[in-house]
Amino acid sequence: MSISPIAQNTRNQSWWVEHLNEIGLLIALFVLVAVFSQTAPNFLSDRNLINILRSAAYVGIVAFPMTFVIIAGEIDISVGPAVAFAGVAFAQLVSAFAIPIPLALLLVCAFGALLGGVSGWLKVRYAVPTFISTLALWSALRGGALWWSDALPVIVPSREFRAVLGGDFLGLPTVVWLMLATFVLFSYLAILSRYGRHIYALGANAAAVAALGINSARLRISIMASTGIFAALVGVLIDARLGSGNANAATGLEFDVIAAVIVGGTLLTGGHGRMTGTLLGVLVIAVLANGLVLNGVDPDVQQVVRGGVILLAVLVNAALAKRAHGATGK
Amino acid sequence: MSRQSENSTLLEMRDIAVSFGAVRALDGVSFSLKAGEVLGLMGDNGAGKSTMVKTIAGNLTPTSGSIHLSGQPTIFNGPSDARAAGIEVVYQDLALCNNLSAAENVFLGREIMHRIAGIPVAVNGREMRDRAARLFEELQSDTRANQMVNSMSGGQRQAVAIARTRLNKSRIVLLDEPTAAISVRQVEQVLKLIKRLQEQGVAVVLISHRMPDVFSVADRIVVLRRGTKVADVMTAKTSPEEVTGLITGAVERVGV
Numbered sequence: 032m033s034i035s036p037i038a039q040n041t042r043n044q045s046w047w048v049e050h051l052n053e054i055g056l057l058i059a060l061f062v063l064v065a066v067f068s069q070t071a072p073n074f075l076s077d078r079n080l081i082n083i084l085r086s087a088a089y090v091g092i093v094a095f096p097m098t099f100v101i102i103a104g105e106i107d108i109s110v111g112p113a114v115a116f117a118g119v120a121f122a123q124l125v126s127a128f129a130i131p132i133p134l135a136l137l138l139v140c141a142f143g144a145l146l147g148g149v150s151g152w153l154k155v156r157y158a159v160p161t162f163i164s165t166l167a168l169w170s171a172l173r174g175g176a177l178w179w180s181d182a183l184p185v186i187v188p189s190r191e192f193r194a195v196l197g198g199d200f201l202g203l204p205t206v207v208w209l210m211l212a213t214f215v216l217f218s219y220l221a222i223l224s225r226y227g228r229h230i231y232a233l234g235a236n237a238a239a240v241a242a243l244g245i246n247s248a249r250l251r252i253s254i255m256a257s258t259g260i261f262a263a264l265v266g267v268l269i270d271a272r273l274g275s276g277n278a279n280a281a282t283g284l285e286f287d288v289i290a291a292v293i294v295g296g297t298l299l300t301g302g303h304g305r306m307t308g309t310l311l312g313v314l315v316i317a318v319l320a321n322g323l324v325l326n327g328v329d330p331d332v333q334q335v336v337r338g339g340v341i342l343l344a345v346l347v348n349a350a351l352a353k354r355a356h357g358a359t360g361k
Numbered sequence: 362m363s364r365q366s367e368n369s370t371l372l373e374m375r376d377i378a379v380s381f382g383a384v385r386a387l388d389g390v391s392f393s394l395k396a397g398e399v400l401g402l403m404g405d406n407g408a409g410k411s412t413m414v415k416t417i418a419g420n421l422t423p424t425s426g427s428i429h430l431s432g433q434p435t436i437f438n439g440p441s442d443a444r445a446a447g448i449e450v451v452y453q454d455l456a457l458c459n460n461l462s463a464a465e466n467v468f469l470g471r472e473i474m475h476r477i478a479g480i481p482v483a484v485n486g487r488e489m490r491d492r493a494a495r496l497f498e499e500l501q502s503d504t505r506a507n508q509m510v511n512s513m514s515g516g517q518r519q520a521v522a523i524a525r526t527r528l529n530k531s532r533i534v535l536l537d538e539p540t541a542a543i544s545v546r547q548v549e550q551v552l553k554l555i556k557r558l559q560e561q562g563v564a565v566v567l568i569s570h571r572m573p574d575v576f577s578v579a580d581r582i583v584v585l586r587r588g589t590k591v592a593d594v595m596t597a598k599t600s601p602e603e604v605t606g607l608i609t610g611a612v613e614r615v616g617v
């Protein structure tokens with residue numbers, strides 16, 4: 032079995048050329064781990080490794096649907112505020128409205144789907160770029176979260192909730208298992224489903240997809256809804272960890288998510304990307320952030336280093352894409 | 362050739378008119394098409410060729426006139442109706458996806474799935490590759506099923522677009538300027554493809570501005586000028602010079 036629908040059919044190129052990006056990320060991951068394990072004594076402790084995985088999980092759960100969004104030629108920059116808003120909304124529904132936890136979870140995910148779906152619909156109906164509609168959401172959702180919570184933590188009054196969704200399962204945090212489940216789900220969609228095939232096609236040639244009688248409006252709306260759903264899920268998971276909904280949660284999460292997808296080799300121009308690349312991108316970014324903290328690097332300098340790493344990855348990807356897909360990367 | 366279906370009229374367009382507001386793109390055009398026949402549809406820019414193709418393909422509803430398939434009056438409410446009736450179109454921009462392979466493009470929107478208890482669970486890449494490979498073989502094209510479209514020549518891309526029309530064994534294939542943007546050698550390939558279709562009993566409507574292409578494959582030539590038919594002649598009974606005159610208006614009418 033090959034790893035992607037693209038690789039599977041590129042018999043004229045070697046598997047190695049097609050997967051240079053993932054191989055490079057794997058090497059980068061090993062180098063980072065090797066360096067940090069020397070420079071920070073606690074880096075390889077179980078506790079720290081679990082911390083890395085947990086922070087990777089919050090990013091990863093949104094990064095896999097985001098990979099599809101970017102493959103389809105769209106973007107969703109509202110995921111950070113969407114996480115915060117869902118966290119506050121969930122806590123309010125449970126505490127102030129006494130709605131049962133499963134129902135509250137369903138409601139915030141449905142609301143996330145609705146907002147994402149509206150961005151998709153605005154693109155389909157009025158050609159509003161998703162960058163613009165999600166920029167509006169980015170502002171509105173953070174503001175909404177602050178307003179609805181008075182900028183104070185909203186306590187979720189349930190011990191079981193914290194224990195189950197915020198706790199561990201078989202030795203790993205529950206969120207890590209959920210990230211793996213999301214990875215498996217989106218890998219299946221990307222490699223084996225008809226839906227995924229159409230998403231790749233949409234990102235490359237939307238006119239062709241429409242001419243062949245494929246419902247491209249449904250593709251676009253559903254894919255934008257997916258980041259909304261998974262961002263809402265992460266909002267609830269953060270509530271479970273903290274025991275409360277916080278309007279300032281997940282600040283800058285959109286940056287980490289999009290960076291992970293791009294570092295993972297997905298092209299912003301649409302049509303190309305793989306879930307395995309995103310998984311590695313998520314891990315590289317989480318390890319890097321953690322290692323910089325453990326090494327006592329000044330927080331401002333951390334930002335500069337992360338920015339530099341992303342720039343480097345984009346340059347490398349552009350060069351690789353040129354080799355793998357021809358001059359334009361298309 | 363003595364295939365009996367070749368005598369039967371497959372498609373008949375009767376007195377077709379199409380207007381876009383004040384513009385009369387087609388003004389009462391009639392012609393017929395037999396199985397296994399290649400019809401060259403010619404005319405100057407804006408003469409109404411693409412409008413005719415879109416009408417046959419169900420993309421446009423004629424303002425007046427009727428369409429008869431195997432003698433039956435037919436109304437298409439959209440491209441999928443026409444496709445269900447065995448009519449396929451290859452548009453000039455081809456509608457291919459560069460990031461997918463030849464086989465994936467051929468089956469785009471009609472993917473073959475592995476099924477468990479009737480429920481589609483996964484795309485059947487091998488089956489699609491095999492069937493695409495067989496289609497390319499039938500068309501005698503050197504296109505490989507797992508080749509990526511972005512590494513293909515213009516002729517191979519045409520083969521992918523034409524292979525698509527063979528999926529549900531269409532009876533009529535409409536080609537809108539398939540040789541406009543490709544090299545001389547690739548033109549040869551495409552003309553060969555058209556002959557393959559013809560041998561399989563498919564009726565082909567070829568739109569082209571290139572005189573030699575039309576004369577080498579078409580059995581019959583219809584010329585449109587400003588939305589009306591000014592010629593309907595067997596290729597053997599006319600010449601490139603005469604057709605050029607018909608297109609420009611230097612020759613008034615032939616065979617109508």
Ligand SMILES: Nc1ncnc2c1ncn2[C@@H]1O[C@H](COP(=O)(O)OP(=O)(O)OP(=O)(O)O)[C@@H](O)[C@H]1O
Binds near residue numbers: 381386408409410412
């Ligand atoms: N959607 C439309 N709306 C308005 N007018 C149209 C439309 N489509 C075609 N026309 C007009 O109808 C006439 C015939 O156009 P058509 O595209 O059929 O020409 P053609 O013979 O295919 O020309 P070409 O060789 O340039 O492709 C032209 O005057 C064109 O401007």
Ligand SMILES: [Mg+2]
Binds near residue numbers: 410411412
């Ligand atoms: Mg035209």
